[in-house]
Amino acid sequence: MTALHCDGSLTADRASYGGIIRDDNSVLGMELLAILRGVTLCIQKDLLRVSIRSYSKLAVDILNGIVSCPWSLQALKVRITSLMEQLQRKEIRHVWRELNQPADFVAAIDTGDGESFFYPPDFPLDLVELIKNDSDRKTYFRTPSH
Known part of the structure; x- marks a missing residue:
């Protein structure tokens, strides 16, 4: 199946829509x-x-x-x-997605064209926190979908 993700927006000065x-x-x-x-x-x-x-x-x-x-x-x-x-x-x-948050975070970084490498001294603080949660074996609780 093909997925169609849609969204519309309306503000005081602009109306727009988008989709993927x-x-x-x-x-x-x-x-x-x-x-x-x-x-x-x-x-x-x-x-x-x-x-x-x-x-x-x-x-x-x-x-x-x-x-x-x-x-x-x-x-x-x-x-x-x-x-x-x-x-x-x-x-x-x-x-589960929660356990893959550091990789998900890196995949979402917009580095322009091509490939980028990040080394620990250059990690964004949000990434450091996700890695710390992983190493501390943070517990995540999944909620049932409705």
């Missing part, structure tokens, strides 16, 4: 690209025992061979699985 049309494969493609880039960096830095954690259950299930990959993303899946063969130890796990 996207399909599951576009979001899934970004999730898989993030995993590909992360695994590539781990290998480059000789970090060969890796626990890959993503809140995209679909990406995790595809890489674990539980569900089939959409044809349009098959080449990307093959690149990831091929790279993972270089790892000495690996696991691919689904985590």
Whole structure:
């Protein structure tokens, strides 16, 4: 299915609307690209025992061979699985969104075109707080959807 996200706005001096049309494969493609880039960096830095954690259950299930990959993303899946063969130890796990907040925060930073790297001394304070919550094993309580 295609998702259509819509919003309208009305203020004293302006009326506007906006929307985004996207399909599951576009979001899934970004999730898989993030995993590909992360695994590539781990290998480059000789970090060969890796626990890959993503809140995209679909990406995790595809890489674990539980569900089939959409044809349009098959080449990307093959690149990831091929790279993972270089790892000495690996696991691919689904985590809830709350546990993936530092990665979600970094993905949302607008750095313009291209790729950016952040090192601990340069982390934004909000990111430092999210990482601290993670290392302190902060408990999150999920509320049921209505």
